[in-house]
Amino acid sequence: MTRTLGLIGSGSIGTSLARLAVAAGLDVVLSNSRGPETLRELVDTLGDHARAATPAEAAHAGDLVVATIPLKAYEQIPADALNGKTVLDTMNYYPDRDGRMAELDADDITSSGLLQRHLTGSSVVKAFNNIGFHQLFTLARPAGAPDRSALPIAGDDTRAKEEATRLLDTLGYDAVDIGTLAESWRSEPNTPVYVEPYRGEAPAGLGPKDWFRWTSEDPGSTVPAARVRELVASAVRGPSRAGVLPAGLGG
Numbered sequence: 001m002t003r004t005l006g007l008i009g010s011g012s013i014g015t016s017l018a019r020l021a022v023a024a025g026l027d028v029v030l031s032n033s034r035g036p037e038t039l040r041e042l043v044d045t046l047g048d049h050a051r052a053a054t055p056a057e058a059a060h061a062g063d064l065v066v067a068t069i070p071l072k073a074y075e076q077i078p079a080d081a082l083n084g085k086t087v088l089d090t091m092n093y094y095p096d097r098d099g100r101m102a103e104l105d106a107d108d109i110t111s112s113g114l115l116q117r118h119l120t121g122s123s124v125v126k127a128f129n130n131i132g133f134h135q136l137f138t139l140a141r142p143a144g145a146p147d148r149s150a151l152p153i154a155g156d157d158t159r160a161k162e163e164a165t166r167l168l169d170t171l172g173y174d175a176v177d178i179g180t181l182a183e184s185w186r187s188e189p190n191t192p193v194y195v196e197p198y199r200g201e202a203p204a205g206l207g208p209k210d211w212f213r214w215t216s217e218d219p220g221s222t223v224p225a226a227r228v229r230e231l232v233a234s235a236v237r238g239p240s241r242a243g244v245l246p247a248g249l250g251g
Helices: 012-023 036-046 055-061 071-076 111-118 133-138 158-171 181-187 208-215 225-233
Strands: 004-008 027-031 050-052 064-067 086-089 123-126 150-155 174-177
Touching (some): 012 027, 012 036, 012 133, 086 158, 150 158, 158 174
Parallel strands (some): 004 027, 027 050, 086 123, 150 174
């Protein structure tokens, strides 16, 4: 049972997950590359169930650990500290931010496959990568709620996916198993289930700045499990699912 969620990365997605975890009664250990002292304000906001640490300390402390940093930094994740643990991977490939990665451009491997190759002693599960940070927080609902949304997960280890499913349920989401890490491309950028289904309809005529403000405030649109399955099934594998980092995704 997950009692403590470790977070390697505390950007927009990580912060939303921390808020959901604390609201659900979990303890959270947050970290980033700049040091625990830079997280003091966020920890104060989250309250007594949160503390700041180094990435290695967050890895050791978490019953489950979320990796939510820019993909270009994935090799900085402390592999030894994560041995034997399930690691939830929120990362996507954005070449404008991450630089070109030949293996991903050639579809030789998925981004989660890269992380699993680095974390040889861990079980990686792709999750939380296909929804904007604001919608991730606002669309969470209790189990059984008629307007509960679902999120896709992918992984090679059945037990790890069961752990991830329980965490999603605790945080307010149903989980849709879309297969192995090799199939995780189905929720990557530029696929039908990526970001857009969870947003509402933007007002017409918004300029870039106003559109960013809107997407960062939009409460979102419910996407039930059946719809997630339809969207995932309709995905077509093109040359690459590399994307441009969208406003409101943040990780």
